[in-house]
Amino acid sequence: MYQFNYQKAGSADEAASAVSSAEDGRFLAGGMTLIPTLKQRLAQPSDLVDLADVNDLAGVSDGGDSITIGAMTRHVDVATSNVVQSKIPALASLADNIGDPQVRNRGTIGGSVANNDPAADYPAAVLALNATVITNQREITAEDFFDGMFTTALEDGELITAVRFPVPDKAGYAKFPNPASRYALVGVMVAQTGGETRVSVTGAGQDGVFRAAEIESALSGSWSADAAKGVKMSDDGLNADIHASAEYRAHLISVMASRAVDAAG
Amino acid sequence: MTDTGIGASVKRVEDQRFLTGNGNYTDDINRPDQSHAWILRSPHAHATLKSVDTSKAEAAEGVIAVLTGADMAADGVGGLPCGWQIHNKDGSPMLEPGHPPLAVDKVRYVGDQVAIVIAETRDAARDGAELIEVDYGVLDAVIDMDGALAGGSLVHDNVPNNRCFDWELGDKNGVDEAFSKADHVVSIDLVNNRLIPNAMEPRAAISEFDRSTGQYTLYTTTQNPHVIRLLMGAFVLQIPEHKLRVIAPDVGGGFGSKIFHYAEEAILTWAAGKVHRPIKWTAERSESFATDAHGRDHETHAELALDKDGAFLGLRVATKANVGAYLSTFGSSVPTYLYATLLAGVYTTPVIYAEVQTVFTNTVPVDAYRGAGRPECTYLLERLVNKAARELGIDPVEIRKKNMIQADQYPYQTPVALQYDCGDIPASFESALKAADYTGFEKRRAASEKDGKLRGIGISTYVEACGIAPSAVAGALGARAGLYESAQVRVHPTGSVTVFTGTHNHGQGHETTFAQLVSESFGIPIEHVEISHGDTDQVQFGMGTYGSRSLAVGGPAILNACNKVIDKAKKIAAHIMEADVSDIEFADGKFTVAGTDKEMAFGEISLAAYVPHNYPIEEIEPGLDENAFYDPLNFSFPGGAHICEVEVDPDTGTTEIVGFTAVDDVGRVVNPMIVAGQVHGGLAQGVGQAILEGCVYDDDGQLLTGSYMDYTMPRADNLPSFSVATQSVMGASNPLEVKGVGEVGAIGSPPAVVNAILDALAPLGVEDISMPTTSQKVWQAIQDSNVRQAAE
Numbered sequence A: 001m002y003q004f005n006y007q008k009a010g011s012a013d014e015a016a017s018a019v020s021s022a023e024d025g026r027f028l029a030g031g032m033t034l035i036p037t038l039k040q041r042l043a044q045p046s047d048l049v050d051l052a053d054v055n056d057l058a059g060v061s062d063g064g065d066s067i068t069i070g071a072m073t074r075h076v077d078v079a080t081s082n083v084v085q086s087k088i089p090a091l092a093s094l095a096d097n098i099g100d101p102q103v104r105n106r107g108t109i110g111g112s113v114a115n116n117d118p119a120a121d122y123p124a125a126v127l128a129l130n131a132t133v134i135t136n137q138r139e140i141t142a143e144d145f146f147d148g149m150f151t152t153a154l155e156d157g158e159l160i161t162a163v164r165f166p167v168p169d170k171a172g173y174a175k176f177p178n179p180a181s182r183y184a185l186v187g188v189m190v191a192q193t194g195g196e197t198r199v200s201v202t203g204a205g206q207d208g209v210f211r212a213a214e215i216e217s218a219l220s221g222s223w224s225a226d227a228a229k230g231v232k233m234s235d236d237g238l239n240a241d242i243h244a245s246a247e248y249r250a251h252l253i254s255v256m257a258s259r260a261v262d263a264a265g
Numbered sequence B: 001m002t003d004t005g006i007g008a009s010v011k012r013v014e015d016q017r018f019l020t021g022n023g024n025y026t027d028d029i030n031r032p033d034q035s036h037a038w039i040l041r042s043p044h045a046h047a048t049l050k051s052v053d054t055s056k057a058e059a060a061e062g063v064i065a066v067l068t069g070a071d072m073a074a075d076g077v078g079g080l081p082c083g084w085q086i087h088n089k090d091g092s093p094m095l096e097p098g099h100p101p102l103a104v105d106k107v108r109y110v111g112d113q114v115a116i117v118i119a120e121t122r123d124a125a126r127d128g129a130e131l132i133e134v135d136y137g138v139l140d141a142v143i144d145m146d147g148a149l150a151g152g153s154l155v156h157d158n159v160p161n162n163r164c165f166d167w168e169l170g171d172k173n174g175v176d177e178a179f180s181k182a183d184h185v186v187s188i189d190l191v192n193n194r195l196i197p198n199a200m201e202p203r204a205a206i207s208e209f210d211r212s213t214g215q216y217t218l219y220t221t222t223q224n225p226h227v228i229r230l231l232m233g234a235f236v237l238q239i240p241e242h243k244l245r246v247i248a249p250d251v252g253g254g255f256g257s258k259i260f261h262y263a264e265e266a267i268l269t270w271a272a273g274k275v276h277r278p279i280k281w282t283a284e285r286s287e288s289f290a291t292d293a294h295g296r297d298h299e300t301h302a303e304l305a306l307d308k309d310g311a312f313l314g315l316r317v318a319t320k321a322n323v324g325a326y327l328s329t330f331g332s333s334v335p336t337y338l339y340a341t342l343l344a345g346v347y348t349t350p351v352i353y354a355e356v357q358t359v360f361t362n363t364v365p366v367d368a369y370r371g372a373g374r375p376e377c378t379y380l381l382e383r384l385v386n387k388a389a390r391e392l393g394i395d396p397v398e399i400r401k402k403n404m405i406q407a408d409q410y411p412y413q414t415p416v417a418l419q420y421d422c423g424d425i426p427a428s429f430e431s432a433l434k435a436a437d438y439t440g441f442e443k444r445r446a447a448s449e450k451d452g453k454l455r456g457i458g459i460s461t462y463v464e465a466c467g468i469a470p471s472a473v474a475g476a477l478g479a480r481a482g483l484y485e486s487a488q489v490r491v492h493p494t495g496s497v498t499v500f501t502g503t504h505n506h507g508q509g510h511e512t513t514f515a516q517l518v519s520e521s522f523g524i525p526i527e528h529v530e531i532s533h534g535d536t537d538q539v540q541f542g543m544g545t546y547g548s549r550s551l552a553v554g555g556p557a558i559l560n561a562c563n564k565v566i567d568k569a570k571k572i573a574a575h576i577m578e579a580d581v582s583d584i585e586f587a588d589g590k591f592t593v594a595g596t597d598k599e600m601a602f603g604e605i606s607l608a609a610y611v612p613h614n615y616p617i618e619e620i621e622p623g624l625d626e627n628a629f630y631d632p633l634n635f636s637f638p639g640g641a642h643i644c645e646v647e648v649d650p651d652t653g654t655t656e657i658v659g660f661t662a663v664d665d666v667g668r669v670v671n672p673m674i675v676a677g678q679v680h681g682g683l684a685q686g687v688g689q690a691i692l693e694g695c696v697y698d699d700d701g702q703l704l705t706g707s708y709m710d711y712t713m714p715r716a717d718n719l720p721s722f723s724v725a726t727q728s729v730m731g732a733s734n735p736l737e738v739k740g741v742g743e744v745g746a747i748g749s750p751p752a753v754v755n756a757i758l759d760a761l762a763p764l765g766v767e768d769i770s771m772p773t774t775s776q777k778v779w780q781a782i783q784d785s786n787v788r789q790a791a792e
């Protein structure tokens, strides 16, 4: 690590202004992504502003036809929340499959969404469930929020305070893990909300999470695992690396979509 | 009798400190006035060092010194030596280009050492390293072996075609003749995938120099401290042994990767003599990936000649082995004498000929990794035999049985130098088939099919040579050292015992197993025995731990020293009990006089030895402290049968191991629980090699699998609940009758796994797949076979 200034914020406003007034300030949430980056000297922020003590950023609230999850809610708390489990079980099980217990005990939804790792799980849920990212300044729709790998609509110093998920009629998530990192090699979320079918894919796209229109239309016609599996995805714009060719990823998208439909019931 | 002797599943005494975080690893140690080092490493796989400007780094806050290859050369420091000389087919010795610890005019792999920065803190050292200005003249890198042999770019200017040596073993003409008479020839091309060892503890070292005595001390993460003292003292730094102490405290796993004398050990020790401060260095995990010697990395073409009934007539093998950028300590012996000498395997193949070319590439050195040569050999044989079975339409069980060495054929002289002393592979094979319910497989296959899964079963039968090694044999084959082991058994006045062993315990459980030998010998509880290892100032000498040698070679040394103690104790007992020595009997920790009720306890004799008031002083010396060196008569030859069962999901290519049976002959079992644990660990690594692990460099020599984000280590959920058993023929080449168990799991298992996957995929027309058989590869193999079949 390089030297940096560390401070703990007591409120969201304090955190946002501390980051904004620093030369190169960064929020610190669970640290599961940020700390390794610092240890490898891949980042050199002047200030870290720790959100750990900002209590009103954590927790799940039930809004009837939506649930709102505070940015500092840890993955384990999403996975075990009664509200999430009963209203959007797919989201609880997604959270339960992120990383390992240590990571789930530290990592937060806000950190994950802000980071927009192209292989992260939450972005798939945010997009397929048509969630809204709430910041200290505004509300941003899922469509507008994700902006390519590791890039989001967040401005410098803008703090995610929560993510609001409309409760779907049904939803399912299936993840094919990268064998080494266990991030998503391909993760597919399927959701039906008020007659709309949305299918999002994480892990596969060169520009991060995206919606699979072909599978959406197949599932709109017939909500079945076979319908999803029957779609032959193009490998245009998909990632290729030592773990999976673009062609293999394209194939896995249909297979994972069909498994997500099975999981959604 | 104690209940902690040979054959008891005594719980591992060392686990208390390991599991409670009380181990004492190198990085846990801090010396007074200690400084910290950061090693600047090459970001390029191949480049000249046009200039290295350290001035800004030297001026940086907290930096004590910055030293480079030029400084080392000016001090006349030697290169890192290779421990084994191999000869070419024409009799000339292998080419051994220099291996400077800090690069002098060229860097040869990503991670090669360029400079050491010594500072008050680790961060200051790292900051300093960022200020060093290196002007690299980037050269073309040679990464794959064919490219290297084509000789476009030379890793070492004086090594044409990057070929280190071109070696052969066996009877070329005899093999040609066998092939000319064969009814069938089955051939195969295989890659044995390159692996990154990944011990839990990264390498680390602390060096120190005492100006008042001229004594150097090096704490280091090694499997063999005396070997490091010998190699570094004698060949690299010219420090005589009495002025150099090497300490290997607790070491968190090695798997071979901590055998070798590494550059950092020499750099730190030399630097301590210059800065007169202790210096600590601990590798980051990414440094471990890039700079610990890797394992395997063979490409092989092999052909098996058979008669019309499937009997093996001859075997011809041509292997290219990657040694990386420099010859590491055992880099030359692993792909030769630890590999080709096993090519008879468990079979009666009458003639064998093997050629091995070793190739320099711009990658980190390749050296021994759990199994070292024998997994490469076993994988080749067991894939080839399966292919022969398929091509000839013979059951894979039958073809093995037909060609297997039978129990009454031991000792068995193979056509590739080794003489197997004893064994009974057919018996292990029979047991494994039964334990795996081989005959019930088709039913299970049908059940899997109903679930949309492809089920397969795969077999591997193997033998390996370990208990390394009879020194005279090893010497005749080019080893530059003896490979005996030593032990000192020191009985203290009150009858407790400290054993000093030259082997090293880094997770294998020696502190328990070895103590059981003493408990058995002296009839004392294991709590009265301490096993001391790892410090060259405490332990008389030793060759360390690798090649499954610790119990097979180190054990008899302990046993012999114990016997010397008993012999002497009997003389003391005879004197005190006023009897003839020949009438003294020793059992259950008591010395008795035959035919009388006189007895003395072990502790009473030891006390008499140190308080010699009533003592045969004219005949023997006081004290009870004995030494033994043991050099084995032969290697030992564990072997057995591994059977793997898999389910493949054709939609994703994912393989699940649903059953794994291992029946291994490891000779006498001292601690069954530890033996089972060793087999489990080896199997996990074998499954890792078969399905998950594979080192990838890109064409420029950048390591693409440089972290756990991309290098797949096996995890608990990748593994089934193993069914392991031992079925032993007592070892014939050492008095303990043990064979060795550290490596068998990793040696026997990879072909069982891959054969099972190929069996699962056979109905789809898939005939070949390479390790690691990742889900992507399995899926691709299915696609390719679909395309092929559609075209036909």
Ligand SMILES: Cc1cc2nc3c(=O)[nH]c(=O)nc-3n(C[C@H](O)[C@H](O)[C@H](O)COP(=O)(O)OP(=O)(O)OC[C@H]3O[C@@H](n4cnc5c(N)ncnc54)[C@H](O)[C@@H]3O)c2cc1C
Pocket (backbone or CB within 6 Å): A026, A027, A028, A029, A030, A031, A032, A033, A034, A035, A071, A072, A097, A098, A099, A100, A103, A106, A107, A108, A109, A110, A111, A112, A114, A115, A117, A119, A120, A121, A122, A154, A158, A159, A160, A161, A181, A182, A183, A184
């Ligand atoms: C071993 C391991 C395995 C993992 N496996 C998975 C996996 O399978 N699937 C998966 O999806 N993820 C995985 N992760 C990532 C994990 O989910 C992290 O929790 C997540 O990526 C980052 O969350 P964090 O709270 O740790 O954020 P931090 O690391 O603290 O921060 C990450 C970034 O987000 C910014 N940030 C944090 N909070 C906010 C906020 N409220 N507003 C604005 N910006 C903010 C920070 O400034 C920083 O730039 C894994 C991580 C590890 C270490």
